[in-house]
Amino acid sequence: MSKDLSNRKICIIYTGGTIGMVPTEDGFAPKRGFFEAELGRIKDLSSPKMPSWDLIEFDPLLDSTNMEHIHWNQIAEAVGERYYDYDGFVILHGTDTMAYTASALSFMLEGLEKPVVLTGSQIPLCELRSDGVDNIITSIQIAAEGVVKEVCLFFGDSLIRGNRAMKNSADGLLAFTSPNYPPLAKIGININYTAEGVSGSRRGGSASGFHVQKIDKFRVGVIKLFPGIHFGMFAPIAEEGVDGLILEAFGAGNIPSYDKSLSPVIDKAIEKGTSVIVCTQCPQGTVALGAYEAGSALVKAGAISGFNMTTEAAVTKLAYLLSLNKTQKEIRILMETDLRGELDK
């Protein structure tokens, strides 16, 4: 039995993505006004048990591949401007970078005490068998129920914490996973919130209520290690002085020891003020820096452990901390601290 949510009010923010795309000569692309018309065709949306809702449509609508931090700022501001007018927010977004946006928003929406649910679809609403209808209806219900008061992502059959999400399938309908944290809810006949998932919810970032922190520093790089890598190739990155560098290392945070160019490159980067964070390429498990001799050079160089953060979480958290103008020393402490439920030590 679905709950009566008719006394709740939800804001739907449509940013683009497959869900509202139409076929064009060059493949699927978003089209202004089309999504609103498609919503009008979804009968469940006008059920007397559904919350009332308003739609905000972004201009331009984006394939999420084109999302940049300026768009995260736009989404965060769209929520911020309407924060006190609604019980919850549903953000419709392309699946390709949805996990990054969800993670970024989890940091940017400081002191959040309402549900912000990201969703989308693998099949456009205009096509047969679209997964968009169920994803939208369920996300609106979750946003209206208000059990989970954080940035989360609903897709297929699972509600997961935004900063734990990873896209794990390019074409499956269960396209997202949260390998290091239990789902916040599993969706079958009912929406079953899990005590385990929901209990770890962590608000924070603002001592004085809700606040939007924009991202305005985003000179961040990611290097994925592979067998045979020589770090000398990446020396220009250290020279140019990116503000943050994420190394996706092997296993528990291991790097090859055959390559003597690593230490000077990392040393130089850190000396120039770059924060170097080590994540693991394994979707599951955590970085244990220094557990193996093969990772000890990173410890000596002063790299920061990303523990079990996804790369999506590490990139966006780093951008958030840089935008807060934290010093390199503060970034070290905060990157290794659980701010919004994004890591376990």
Ligand code: ASP
């Ligand atoms: N390329 C699309 C996007 O991320 C894919 C999708 O929405 O599923 O916008």
